[in-house]
Amino acid sequence: MMEMDLANLKAAVERDGFVLVKSLFSKAEIDRIKERFEQIWSEGVPGYFSRDEQGVVNSCERYPRIIHPHRFDELSRNYLLDPRIAAVVGAVLDDEPIAAQTMYYWKPPGTPGQAPHQDNLYLQANDALGCMAAWIAIDPCDEENGCLICVPGSHKLELQCPGEADHTKSFTGHHVATPDGYTEVPMVMEPGDCLFFLGTTIHGSGPNTTQDRSRRSFICHYIGARSTESASFYNPLIRMSGEEFENAASQMGSPCGVAFEGPH
Numbered sequence: 282m283m284e285m286d287l288a289n290l291k292a293a294v295e296r297d298g299f300v301l302v303k304s305l306f307s308k309a310e311i312d313r314i315k316e317r318f319e320q321i322w323s324e325g326v327p328g329y330f331s332r333d334e335q336g337v338v339n340s341c342e343r344y345p346r347i348i349h350p351h352r353f354d355e356l357s358r359n360y361l362l363d364p365r366i367a368a369v370v371g372a373v374l375d376d377e378p379i380a381a382q383t384m385y386y387w388k389p390p391g392t393p394g395q396a397p398h399q400d401n402l403y404l405q406a407n408d409a410l411g412c413m414a415a416w417i418a419i420d421p422c423d424e425e426n427g428c429l430i431c432v433p434g435s436h437k438l439e440l441q442c443p444g445e446a447d448h449t450k451s452f453t454g455h456h457v458a459t460p461d462g463y464t465e466v467p468m469v470m471e472p473g474d475c476l477f478f479l480g481t482t483i484h485g486s487g488p489n490t491t492q493d494r495s496r497r498s499f500i501c502h503y504i505g506a507r508s509t510e511s512a513s514f515y516n517p518l519i520r521m522s523g524e525e526f527e528n529a530a531s532q533m534g535s536p537c538g539v540a541f542e543g544p545h
């Protein structure tokens with residue numbers, strides 16, 4: 282396993298709310314994830330994922346994000362429980378990491394982004410540090426194809442009350458404005474890079490304005506075992522050893538970022 286200075290990574294997250302680990306995954310691993318999702322998309326997975334093209338009016342609907350692929354796909358589950366991710370999340374949270382969610386985003390050219398938000402509004406992990414994400418770049422990402430943006434220092438704020446997003450720019454309806462005195466920073470990444478960020482860090486992405494470059498990503502979310510409650514949508518939670526983990530189901534929370542209804 283690649284050597285990581287976990288104390289430094291933890292210090293960066295404490296300072297900024299996020300940290301980028303370059304080349305955490307190899308090119309071969311990223312190619313395999315990409316191939317597997319092409320297969321899931323083209324063949325479907327009965328009972329879990331189907332590409333229903335009826336009524337599809339744009340490429341955002343043609344390529345819907347896939348939520349919780351670890352529940353039907355072994356490769357996704359293996360990456361959710363990957364020891365490299367476990368090492369960073371465990372060190373940052375100073376707790377046993379518990380896996381909660383996977384998502385795959387395609388974000389083809391011309392599709393909207395996801396307006397800035399804070400994940401713990403949705404995961405509702407009730408430990409002081411809340412939840413944490415590991416966001417893995419599958420394609421090179423930059424501002425043109427809608428890379429992630431983060432707001433350094435925003436993790437020290439409370440969860441902000443979201444306003445309404447601009448549906449021409451975002452496929453989800455919540456928008457947390459960048460607070461006065463804070464600035465958005467683009468997370469320019471290469472395939473295999475992994476961005477770790479806290480559930481209170483304001484983050485999101487703009488539209489993919491390119492003609493020909495998708496911005497695919499595989500995303501995992503975790504809580505710490507000290508969280509005695511989290512949103513029921515994420516149950517069953519999984520220990521990194523693969524066993525189920527139980528805590529109380531919060532009455533609040535939902536999938537990470539609720540999509541607008543209808544075409545956008």
Ligand SMILES: O=C(O)CCC(=O)C(=O)O
Nearest residue numbers: 386395400485486500537
């Ligand atoms: O990839 C994106 O555009 C947004 C992802 C996100 O907000 C998340 O992983 O919580």
